[in-house]
Amino acid sequence: MTTPYSGQVTPLGLPEMSSPMYMARVGCVACHYQKESGGARKYTGTTFFPSKEACVKCHGSEFKGIWEETGKALKGAQRKFTDKLEKARSAVSSAGLKGEPEKKIRAKLAKVESRYEFLIASRGEHNIYLASEILRRGNTSLNEIGTDLGASLPDISDDPLISGMYCATMCHPKVGVKVPPETVRYKGKTMPHKAHTEFGGGCVKCHDIGAHKQTPLKKDAKAFCVNCHEGGP
Structure with a gap:
């Protein structure tokens, strides 16, 4: 069914x-x-x-x-x-x-x-x-x-x-979980995650949004990165 x-x-x-x-x-x-x-x-x-x-x-x-x-x-x-x-x-x-x-x-x-x-x-x-x-x-x-x-x-x-920002606006604030986090680790580097979210477009710009806690980075996310970063991250 x-x-x-x-x-x-x-x-x-x-x-x-x-x-x-x-x-x-x-x-x-x-x-x-x-x-x-x-x-x-x-x-x-x-x-x-x-x-x-x-x-x-x-x-x-x-x-x-x-x-x-x-x-x-x-x-x-x-x-x-x-x-x-x-x-x-x-x-x-x-x-x-x-x-x-x-x-x-x-x-x-x-x-x-x-x-x-x-x-x-x-x-x-x-x-x-x-x-x-x-x-x-x-x-x-x-x-x-x-x-x-x-x-x-x-x-x-x-x-x-x-x-994709509904996690940050609905459930997580109620339980004290900061979404998005200030920083994340990516390819061995500390990245200012929150700063990237402020560019607009929401989480789906870089992430595939699935079920609970399933937000993998898009396979083609680098295409978005090169808009600002020469050669990508």
Whole structure:
């Protein structure tokens, strides 16, 4: 079954990316224990909503409000993405393409739409890493569509869930982990990591952003380095 929590999403053409809580064998009832009852519920059964206190119950008081903040960040990213998607649809419809060019670009748009529908229907909060991956890939595809059509689409690359900065703006500050760190070691040298993040473009400029703690340096990162460093780092 394709689910965001388990991260088993290969049928959508996405890499398998399980939620850390799924990997830790945390079941639904760990968070979903707030009952909705009354009215027709005595006939249809009880729905268990996620409790706002679930994060605190397991992770401590520093995680108070993290669920609401995650939902707010995701909804903000979705608003931007929805607007860009609508503009891309309009651009495709008015482009007057025919034959193979139209077929190719509509297939790319359909893939973006399918993954985005999955993200919304499955509640991306269940796996924010996968949600970020879907939004980031979708944004890249929409940019390509805009370029192919010569259409101007909104630039939403600075949204934390697309730039990869969501780790630094959501969870880590609550537990006192500094992201990005001031310095990192690279090829035996101490590099001013924080200074590089201030150039803009977010983490995805240099890193592939995957599941929790999976942020390897891109294989072609040197191409970005040579913009400032002669011969690369």
